[in-house]
Every structure is written in structure tokens, then in C-alpha cells.
Amino acid sequence: MSLFTFSTAGIMLAVMALTTYFIRVTPMAVFHRKLENRWFKDFMFYIPFCVLAAMTFPDVIYSTKSLTSGVVATAVALIMSWRKRDLLTVAIGAVLAAVLVEYLKMVAF
């Protein structure tokens, strides 16, 4: 049987959902005008790339079963995305690469 159901974890689920929505909706509802500051505009241009990059590296190499497959899969993902493949193609390619490395390790050792 499941430990956490709607009756046992309901308040926690509400807290999680409301906090997440609160973070998103506050700037949207409050800022109704466009800012003209050049530095701020540049900052906002770079933010998505920086957030995604900081989230990806270095955590990506630990996201599979072992470090070897993580590094190989990351390399595959980087090469595939450098060749402008689709999001899903890159994801599937990297997962397959990681599974292949794990399988080879299991067979070889």
C-alpha cells in the first residue's frame, strides 16, 4: 500500500503547489510596464541560458547509474545538440548511450 495518499499528504501537496505558483505569478501580476534599462535587458537576455547551464553542469554527469555512462551520455548529448537535433532525439540518444555503456560494463566485467 502507498504511504502517501491525498488524505495523509494533502497539506504538503497544497503547500508545494501554492509555493510554486506564487513564485511564478508574482512578477507577472506586479510588473505591468516595460523596463527601459539597457543593463537589465541584457541581464534578462542572458538569464535563461545561464540558469539552464548552471542546472546542467556539473549535475548531468551524475544523473545516470555510474560516472562513466554519465560522461559518455553527456558527450553524446553535446555532439547531437551541436548538430541541431530535436530535443527528444537528443534525449533518446543520450539515454540509449547511457544504457549501452551500462550494458557493456555488465557484460565485460
Add this chain to the structure above:
Amino acid sequence: MVEETKKIKSVSSRRNSRRKATLRAMKWRRDKFNRRLREQVNDLLIVRRLPRLFKVMRRKSRKDQPQSDYTRGLLLGKSIGLGYVPVSFTFGLVAVQMGFDPWVAVFISLTNLASAGQFAGIRMIAGGAPAIELAMTTLVVNIRYFLMSLSLTQKIDPKMPTYKRCIMAFGVTDEIFALAAMEKEDVSFRFFTGLMTCPIVGWTLGTALGAFAAELMPAMVQACMGIALYCMFIAIIVPPSKTNKKIFYAILIASALSCMFKYVPGINQISQNGGGWSLILSAIGAASLCATFFKSDEVADEAERKEVAR
């Protein structure tokens, strides 16, 4: 005399014109008959009918009509929605393995729509943390959505009513925001709702699939699914950095800062609880460095366009 000749002439000319008219009518009738015959023959030959059929079909297909904003967003969001499926599938698997009811996992996905925040959240709930700690962790891990929402307010019509903004705010995720931010013009309400439709469906559906199929997957594949999330991030940031060197440097600086917070002893104390603070510090640090030292061409182009418009 003169009048008589005129009369005769007019009579003859009238007769002539009448004759011409009848000739013309006959010719027209003959042509019509011929045309009909040809059409009937053509109708009998299916091969001859095909081009006309195609023309009708092409007129009926939607491709010739100008795309609405919603449809454009829907088509653009399709690949994000598909890409979310393996990630949310993983979330479903993990949540059920941690002891959550499958429907609770689906509910979390539907109400949060946040990858890292959800993983951190279920870890906290399973660990028995108090509600305030859960709220703080969610806040820190998801604080990037604050920055993204703030950035998005610069790309929407300042006159847009608040209720529409509240609906749009629900769909601010890393990937949706990234695609909306790449738009050349302002983001409309219809475009953004179209963009968020497929990802929401994909995210919820993937969680349900993962939660209900938790026992069916081989353990090795399960362990490797975690990388799918990061691959999507890579696939979003790498292609633009190929053409724009400044984006490339921004990514390098952010990654270097993030690695520093992870590996340098002393500083790495900061990335203990889910890495929320280290993420915020590296992202804000890298973006402010880049904004100070490299002026982005895109923003400059936009400023120029505005000046020309004035």
C-alpha cells in the same frame, strides 16, 4: 434622297448586325456544347480529374490559411511536450518507488509543472520534513521561475489584464520560457497558451505512465532515465550558442561558477540542500557579468528598431 439612303443603310446595317448576332449565338452554343462534351470526357477519365481534385483538397487543407497564434504555439510546443514524457515518466517511477500513490504523483505533476522542484519536494515529503521547510526548499529550487516570469513580463503587452497574466504564469517552465524568449516579437496570450498546452499534457501523461508502469521497467533503464532532463537543457542552449559567441561565453561562465560551488571545498557547503542557492548564485552571477561586459546584439537590434520607429 439623302434621308432615304440613310434609311436603307440603317436597315441593311441593322439586318447585318442581326445576322452577326445570330452567328455569334450559334458559335457560342456550339462552343458551349463542345466544352460540355470535353468536360464530360474529362470527368470520365479519372486521371484528368486528379489535378482538379488536388486543387480542391489543397484549398480545404489548413496549410494555405494563415496560422493562428494558438496553432503556432501548439506546433512549437509539441516537441517540448514529447520531450517531457521521459522526464515525467522518471518522476512517476521515483514517486511510486518512494511510496506515493500513483494518483498523488499525477496530481503533483499537474499542479506544480516543475521538474527539479517536484523531485526535491517528494524527497522532502518522504523524509517527513515540516511544511515550512518544504515551502522554503520549493521556493529556493524554483526561484529561477521568478526570474523567468520577470523576464517574460518584458515580452508581453503592458496592457494585458491580470487574469490573463495569471493563466500565463502557470506555464512558465524552463523550456517553455526558453522558446517564448527566443521569439522575435512580443509574446501574445494565445501564442503562450498554445505553447503551454502540449507540455502540460505531456508532463501529466508521462507521470501517469511512469507511476502505473513502475514495476515493468528493467532497473538499468530506470537508472539511466534521469539524464533525459539534462539533455533537453543541453538541446535548448547549445544550438543558439553555435551562432552567438556571447551566449557561448555566458554558458561557459555559468557552468564554471556552478562547478566551483560544487567542487571547491568551503564554498561547496552552499550546495547542500538540493543545490537551490548555488544555482541562483551562479545564474545571477554569470548573467550580470555578461550583461556588464558583453552587450547582446539582440537587445541592441531591438533598441535600434524602436528608434527607427520613432
